[in-house]
Amino acid sequence: MTILVTGATGKTGRRLLAQLRGAGRDARAASRRGEVPFDWTARETWDRALDGVTAVYLVAPPAGDTAALLAGFVQAAMARGVVRFVLLSASVFEVGGFGVGQVHAYLRDHAKEWAVLRPTWFMQNFSEGTHLKAIVEEGAIYSATGDGRVPFIDAGDIAACAAACLTRAEAPNKDFVLTSDRAITYDEVAAKIAAAAGRPVVHKRIPAEELAKRLEAAGVQPFTARGLAIMDGAIANGIEDRTTDAVATLTGKPPTSFDAFVRANARVWTAN
Numbered sequence: 474m475t476i477l478v479t480g481a482t483g484k485t486g487r488r489l490l491a492q493l494r495g496a497g498r499d500a501r502a503a504s505r506r507g508e509v510p511f512d513w514t515a516r517e518t519w520d521r522a523l524d525g526v527t528a529v530y531l532v533a534p535p536a537g538d539t540a541a542l543l544a545g546f547v548q549a550a551m552a553r554g555v556v557r558f559v560l561l562s563a564s565v566f567e568v569g570g571f572g573v574g575q576v577h578a579y580l581r582d583h584a585k586e587w588a589v590l591r592p593t594w595f596m597q598n599f600s601e602g603t604h605l606k607a608i609v610e611e612g613a614i615y616s617a618t619g620d621g622r623v624p625f626i627d628a629g630d631i632a633a634c635a636a637a638c639l640t641r642a643e644a645p646n647k648d649f650v651l652t653s654d655r656a657i658t659y660d661e662v663a664a665k666i667a668a669a670a671g672r673p674v675v676h677k678r679i680p681a682e683e684l685a686k687r688l689e690a691a692g693v694q695p696f697t698a699r700g701l702a703i704m705d706g707a708i709a710n711g712i713e714d715r716t717t718d719a720v721a722t723l724t725g726k727p728p729t730s731f732d733a734f735v736r737a738n739a740r741v742w743t744a745n
Contacts, residue, residue, distance in 0.1 A: 480532025540575035586644030595639035621708035624652035627729035
């Protein structure tokens with residue numbers, strides 16, 4: 474069994490590769506800078522990446538017509554004998570809905586073996602992503618989430634769920650909303666990071682419009698910046714305030730707590 478991991482340099486992809494290889498699985502890294510050169514928009518790279526592959530971890534490209542690209546790739550993969558697909562989606566994308574939700578529906582309707590992982594917001598957004606620079610340089614986390622709560626999920630737990638779905642004997646043929654065991658506010662996030670790092674960190678509540686401008690100034694594409702700001706507003710309205718047992722169901726282990734995450738990453742937030 475050869476497993477192709479797209480997005481192999483990303484937060485979940487590189488962790489999934491490590492877990493699969495650590496378990497003795499034949500895992501192939503596919504990315505623009507990976508072991509197997511792969512570009513979603515360059516179809517001439519698809520065949521080599523898919524050669525001999527039986528299962529694929531699908532991570533959407535950062536730009537372009539996501540649904541069309543992924544559906545086209547799945548078609549090409551099935552034509553070459555790929556049987557199982559595990560799609561990284563997000564908790565906010567319902568089957569048949571916008572973007573990756575369309576790919577979710579395509580897999581449900583066409584793939585023999587499949588699973589869709591719908592994680593909530595990543596804990597790693599604070600340690601290696603969106604919020605890290607402001608935490609280190611300003612001691613601040615900016616959001617438009619208000620008092621909204623999120624059951625942040627560790628990227629390692631997402632990878633473990635993906636590994637289980639890719640390698641278990643029976644395909645799940647369903648989707649899983651992935652969360653930790655407790656939803657917390659951004660005020661609580663800031664307090665926990667501050668305690669772990671031993672320095673002040675505060676949550677600065679700003680309007681969604683201001684958040685979008687901050688993200689654009691940081692180099693985020695305008696469309697993506699607006700989308701992230703809108704999702705912060707949805708968090709403020711309670712859209713992410715729930716937990717599931719999906720991580721334990723798939724992996725047999727409880728999800729990583731936010732407290733454990735901040736203890737493991739305390740040095741990341743220490744001011745230079």
